Structure formats: C-alpha cells, structure tokens
Amino acid sequence: MAIAAFITKRLIQGVFTVWFIATATFFAMHNVPGDPLLNERAMTEAIRANVEAKYGLDKPLGTQYLIYLSNLTRGDFGISFTQENRQVNDIIREHFPVSAILGVLAVLFAAVGGILWGALTALYRNRIPDYLIMFFVILGISVPSFVIAALGQLVIVNMNSALGITLFPVAGWGTLGHMLVPSMVLGLGTMAYLTRLMRSSMLEIVSSDYVRTAKAKGLPPARIFAKHQLRNAILPVITVLGPAIAAITTGGFVVELVFAIPGLGRYFVQAVQQLDYTVIMGTTVFYGAFLVFMVIFVDVLYGLIDPRVRMS
Amino acid sequence: MPNGHAYDFSPLRRTEISQSQSRPSLSYWQDAWIRLKANTRALISLYLLIGLLIFTLFGPLLWNIDPAAQDLDQISRPPGEDRRALIVPEYSPWTGSASDLEVGSGQGLRLIGEATTQSIRLGWDPTDTVTGYRVYRNIYPIGQERAYGIPRAEFFDSRIVNFEDRLDLKEGIYYFTVVPMKGKEQLLDLTETLAVEVKRVTTVREANQKGLIGLTEELGVGDFIDLAFHPLGTDYLGRDMLARLMAGARVSLFIGIGAPLFFVTFGILFGATAGFLGGKTDQVMMRFADFIVALPFLLFMILFKIAFGIGPGESGIGPMLVALVVLMWPATARLVRGQILQIREQGYISASQLLGGKTLYLILRHMLPNTLGVVLVTLTFAIPSAIFTEAFLSFIGMGVAPPTPSWGSMSNEGIKTMLTTPHELIFPAVLISVTVLAFNLLGDGLRDALDARMRNQE
C-alpha cells in the first residue's frame, strides 16, 4: 500500500517537473535574441507569412504555448526548422535507440565495474590493489570525459595501425566493435565515481557493529561478505544511480560527438549549435522527461530493495 | 623485607609532572590542520593550487603576450621546435610561362624553383588526350585508398600545366597530386604524385613589421632569423598557447571558484533559514530545493545559454555563472539544513538560549561555525564539478564564446587536430585534469581532517 502511494506521489511530482521543463524550454526558445527566420534566404513577405503559419509563429505567444502543450501531451514535437519536412518525433525515434544502447552499455559497465572495484579496494584496504585501483579512480574522476574520449580514440588508432588490422573502428556505429570502446569511455568517469562510493560504503560497513556481530556468530568470511556486507554496501550505490544515468546521458553528447556516433545526443548538440528551435525544444523535453522518470524509477527500485524505505 | 628489596613506602610527593597530561589539548581547527599537514597528497595539492593561482594572476605580468594575437608564420607549432626562418626577397608574381616550365622535357610532375612557405610552384607535362587537370594537396602520404587530400585547383584546358600554391603554407612535407581529367572522368593511371618539402621563409619587410629585427641589426636576403618565441607552441590560428592557457585559466578558475562561492553562500543562507525556522516554511523551502534538484542540470545549462544568447563581443561568462549558481545551490542548502536541524537539538544550543542568547547570536556563534567544516568540504568538491561543467559546455560549443579562451574551449579546438598536433589538446586537458585532481585530493584531505565521525573510526 505504502509503496503504491509513494510511486503515485513521485509520478505526480515527475509530471509536474516535466511540465516545468517544457514550459521553461518554450519560453527560453522564444526569448532567444534575434529573429529565427532572418537567416533564411529569399525571405519575402509572402514566404515569411507562409513559414510563420507553418510553425504557428503568427499566433500570439499564449496561444502558441497552449498549442505546444497540447501537442506535447499527444507526443507531437513538431517539425524541424532546418531540415524541413522532418518530424522531430522521427528524429528521436531514429537516433534515440543508438544513444540508448550506448547508454545502457555504459551504465552496466559503470555499475558492475564500480561495485566490483569498490568492493575489491575495501577488502584490500591500504594494500597494493587498493592503491592501484584508487590511483586510476582518482584519475577517472579528474579527467574530463572528452579527454578520455580523445584518448580512447587515440588508443584505437594506434592499436589498429600497430596490429595492421581494424580491431575496433575509430568512429561510426553499427557493430559491437563500434559500441564497445565508446560505451567504456562513456562509463569510465561514472565507474570511477561509483568505485569510490562503493569503497567508502564498504569500509563503513566492514567496521560496522552488525558485521562484528556476524563475525561473533562465527560465520565464514564469504557468507559475511555476501549476506551482510555487499547488500548493505550496494544500497548507497543504487541511490546515486539516478544521477549517474543522467551523467551518462549528457556525457553521451560528447562521446557521440567525438566518435561520430549517430545518436540523439550528437543530434541535440548540432541542433543547439544550428539553433534548430523545434528540435531543441523536442529533444530537451524528451531528455528531461527521460531523466526525471529514470530518477523516479531508481528511487522506486531502491525502495523495493531497502526494507526501511519499503515499509515507511 | 621479602625478596630482599627495599621498597619506599613513604607517601608520594605529588609533583606537577605526575598530574599533567602528556599531550596538549587542541582546538578543532588546530587538530584539523595537523591532520591535513600529515596528509601529503592533500598538502601537495594545496601547494599546487596556490602555484596555479600565482600562474594565473601573476603569469601575464611576466609573459605579457596578447592571447588573441596571431602569429601567422607559426601555426599549430608544438613547443621546442626550430623557429629559424630564411629571409627571402619579396614575393613576385609568377606567370608559369613555357620557358620556366621546360615543357616537353618529359620529367613529369616537378617542382619549379624552391618550395617555401611563400609559395610552391609546380609544373607537369601536358597530355594531349585530356581535357584538363585537377590538383590535390595532402599532408599525409597517398596510400592504397588514394586519399589525395584537398582539391586545390581544376583546369579545364590541357595546355595549362602549372600551378602555384600559396594557401596557408607551413614548413614540412606536402604531397601534391595531379589528376588528368577527361570530361568528368579522372584518369587515375596518368595520375602523378610529388612530395614537396617546404622551407620556412620570411622577408625583411615582414620581419620588420613583426619587430623581429633589432634596431642595430642588419639582415638581408639569405640570412636566418628567429621567429617569435612561443614556449608552449601555438594553436591552429597561430596564437600563443602559454598566453591563452593563462587567459583560459582566469576564465576557467573564475567560473570554477566564483560560481561555487556564490552558490555555497546562497545555499548556506537558504539552508540555515529553512533549518532554523522549521515547520511549514522549512517544508515549502525544501520542496523548492527538491524541485530544482530534479531538473536535468546540463540541459538547463544549455537552455540558459540559448535563452540568454550571447551577443557579439560578449564572452558569455556572466550567463554561465548565473546559470551555475541558480542550478547548483540546493545541494549545499540541503546539507546545511540537515546540519542545522541536528545542531538545533544539541544541548549547548538550549544552554545558550537559557543564558539569554538571541536568535541571531545563536545562528552566528553556534550554528554556522559548527557547519563550517562540512561546508568547506562541499565547497572544495563543488569547485571541480563547476570546472568540469564549464569545460563540458565549452567543449560542445555552449560555453564561453570564442575568441575568449577557456580550458574547455581550447580542448574543443585542440581535439580537431589531435592526431597531427596533440599539444593543442594536451595542455588545456592536462591543466583541467590536474586542477580537478588537486581539488579532489584536497577535498578528501579536508574531509578526513574535519569529519568527526571519521576520527572516531581510527
């Protein structure tokens, strides 16, 4: 019961947040200095009127906003400004799956790696493996994603030329080989962050009272690790999975750009650079809704795992 | 006496020593400082950051070069390369007349005269069956895949068999390819490629314009002259890397340190107010903070940037600062509120109240100082994330507007030429990484030194 009410409440909050994002996006786009149609060639009065009518720009702002909202609720994001006759929906449908595959692989890589390395460092606290892993973690946290992406590309180029064969393609999309390096690059920063979190969470639990109790019960170390340490240590990692997904989604912008991956992120950045208003609005609202509901999903997941949250 | 010992059973004469404690007691901050000093990594980071600040603030006084000035003789030059240039006569136009070309001598594609950064002159033998020629230029050797590089010229007359290239020449090796054309068809078997080694040259007039020749010096054609000195090389527009890095540091650190200072201050005020007032006000205030947290951060940064579009001549630093502050304060506010709520329940607050402490006094004397440690740690960790945000936005072209340099925008420019001139990416990227690393390590050290809970664990 409690959990259903919790989910409902979070969903209502989420819808409200998405509405705010949509509204903010709409007014931000209409606040852009300059005339969006000024760049168009051969803009006679008649053509201008036609174009304005096509995008609904001839109506007052309030009406435009209402039309925009009602279109949104029907899942219609409008037509691209720069690529006429292309629906924003089609753009999202075509490019988002690519970003999603990349993102899911990166999240998996980051979460599994983070938990594994974090647990390892805690078990080998203040010994060589700990120092070694933490050295890379601190590097992973401190090096910006685009540098990691560039380095990743450099490594592929050098490896390919050293081996004389194309082990991994340098850029593009299609095969698993295309996906592997970019998703690792994308997940690396988050993995470093999760490793750190997992380590401190494990260390706290290793010295916790209930692990001492488990030892006093005479349980074998493997059982203590699996039943008492790991499960409790993963909980804080799950709480930050929402922000981690957000970080990987936006980090995807850069990785897609560097590796020339035809994902929505790259498309979004291009749209922003070309001021393709409808595409910006559509993708922003889409990304916003995606992230907001991912965070809610993770929260609910956490609630299902942690009995303390589940019950209260 | 048992055991044959003579024990002294007289009453003990109490001395100061027997009562004194062996260790002096330390205040919270003294103890924290001692712990921080014991943490080598944090200490090195601290010194590194101080050094970086000095580099940023006082560097330009020593290396007083305009970061926007272009040195067109030295474009994308890595540091430490030979910067001598030969002085040659002024450029004089070339007609490419038949006598110059020795047409018909059958030597194929060949270099006429010397290849210099002033001009490269090419000639080749006419082929009767063709309708024209295309000339390509590449900086890489032509491989199996026949990548000829950029097309430089196309002639629709088989009798035109010369080409002069003056476009953007740098010293090094160029690979020119001439492809004979028949209509629209490229005759690949008749294609010729020539590797040309280009020498760097300059003229007396140019050298004088750039102030490279001293007043007393007498230099003429045939002499060598040193071009302007760039300790860290130049970028793709010939701008001095060191000067740009220092200017970029000012932008990156201004945003990286300025924004966190602002939003942490705002967060403290907001959180402390909410925590202290409690009740309905607290709930409404924290709802608002939760709402801001739920917004996708980078998307809103980008929206902000688009909405407050940057006009010509503006750097875009202001809007970015505002956006960071508007979106990043809630974390601090939540933290401070939690601390205040905890502290409010402590005995010493009640004690102070009983002694007649006013609200403002309680907040200033007891509550804020006790949250200071946590806030300091938050601030140290907020700085790298702000630097990252700036770098990320600048990298995707949504940050500070060119020509204003920032480490992020410099990386963005540098990544395009990563394979040929890696220094343009490496320097800003290393600076970002080292700065963020130092702040992270310092933050770790501060947290370990200040966190009372960690202390008890040892």
Add this chain to the structure above:
Amino acid sequence: MTPLLKVTNLAVEFSTYGGIVCAVRGVDFELEAGKTLAIVGESGCGKSVTVQSMMGLTPMPPGRLVSGSARLRGEEILGQRRVQGKEVRGAEIGMIFQDPMTSLNPTMTIGDQIAEPLQVHRGFSRREAFTEAVKLLELTKIPEAQKRAKQYPFEFSGGMLQRAMIAMAIACKPSILIADEPTTALDVTIQAQILDLLQDIQQEIGMAIILITHDLGVVARVADEVAVMYAGKVVEFGKVDDIFYRSAHPYTVGLRAAMPVNDPSRNHVLSPIEGSPPDLFSPPAGCGYCSRCPEAMEICATEAPPTKALNRGHTSSCWLQQDGAPHPESLFFNEERL
C-alpha cells in the same frame, strides 16, 4: 580441575595516528562453568578490548596481540577458529553487544539473522533454522514470535532487539555468553528485564556469562565473581562479596564510594574519583592508578605492583598489600564503616 576459561597475561595494543596505544597490558582471569564473571571498570580501561580480542573481533591491524593465552577447557583459542571440532565463535562462545540498534543487519529479517548460526554451525536447513529461531525468540520472551521473526530490526524497540541479540547468541547453546555492556544503551526499566532474562537463560542452558559493565549495581545483582580493570590491567579479582565488602585496592574503594546508595537514612555523599586515567600512549612505569590514588606511595610511581593472592580466589595488584606497607583504614571497605 581446569576452569572453563583461563586467560593469562593477555596484552593488546593499537597503532593509531597519534602513536601506539597499549589498551590491554597483561590481563588474567578465570571463569568456571555456569558462573557469571563481571568485568568492571571505567570507559577506556580495556574491558571490551579484552573480550573482543579473545574472540578475534579486534581488527588487526591496527590492533596487535602482544602476548597472552586464553584456554577454553585447557585448549588455546587465541588465533584459533575451532576447538575440539567446534567453532569457537557462535558455537562455543556467544556474544551480545552494547548497542542492539546498530548490531543487527538492517536489511535482513530478525528470524534469518537468528537462524544463521544454526545453519552454519549445526547444518540446519533454512526452514528448520527459521522454526528454531522462532522458538528462540519465544525463549527470550518476545511476544508474537512467529510474526516478529519476519520483521526487520528497524521495526523493533531497543529492548526487543537486545532480546533478539540474546536469542541469536544462545542459538547454538554456547558454553559461554559474553555480554558487552548489554544494558548500557537501554532504558533503566528494560535493563532489569534483560538482566533477569540473562539469568533465566543461564539457569536453563547452564552456560557461563562474562558480563562487561561499568555499573556496580548490575555487578552486585548478577555476578558471582568480579574482575576490576583499570588502565588495561585487572587490579582486583575476587568473589562478589570480596569486591564489595573486602575491597583490597584503592580503586575498588573509589568506585564503591562513587556509587549511589538507595537508602535515604544513610546520608550518603557521593565522592567521585578525581582526575582521569593515564594516557595509554605512554603507559606509566608504576601503578596506573598512582596519580589519582589517595594512598599513593613513592614506590607506586616507579614500579608496577605485583599481584598478590589474599585469600581463596581473591587477588589484588596494589603495593599496599605487600608486607611492610602501611595499612590504611579505608581498605577492606565495608558497609558498617560508612
């Protein structure tokens, strides 16, 4: 006859950022089957470290076992996981801790946690162990045990959690139960119930109890024998009557005088022990209590006092007990002298 447990010359130190702390500096005591031994002393005197290092619960490093032995029925248990085919921890010796709120795994049901030692040491199936866990909860007088066993620690009160802890510690019928300040974190009303429960269970399964406490009231109530610890050493050991009525160490006398007496007619004045315990980063050469002792002598500051047997099972480490030393009035404290 060998005692059930005999600890000799146990010494443990910790390396911390401030230096090496000699937390336990040569502790001896004995425990007989079915009896209750109380270890008393103020905070930081090494009570918990003594039993925890005996159980191998002290993290090493930073801890280090300097010397000593602990023999269970004559077999060494220090550094051993098993003795005579039985697991020491959980099977031979059960243990409960000070703060039941944090001593149980927050994400595991109470029943599962109690069932764990049965599964591990007795080879019970999950179902059998859980049924047994419910019985144990009933034994520790938890109402609706069947339902409670499926709940999580955060749904229990402190007193209930301590009962569950006891149920868990006695699951495998250990021969010794170590209770490390079991009532300190609980309400006074609950304290008495927990102590009664411990005694009831002791009667039922005939185990010995080592009770660590700083509360002399608790000691008087349940202990058969008492070890008084100060600055990492046992300064006096004896039957509970020896300790209370024939105190042979000025520290015991001091503790006794600092204890409230529930008798308004006696006009009792609480007299605290002035000063604080010595810094164990650099343990004193002489008696640790020297700087606070009202009877201190020159010898106390320079040489550690030897342990002297006074009468059956009563020992004291104090120079005042040596031949030729003055014999102050206050020693051999008893009620009548107040």
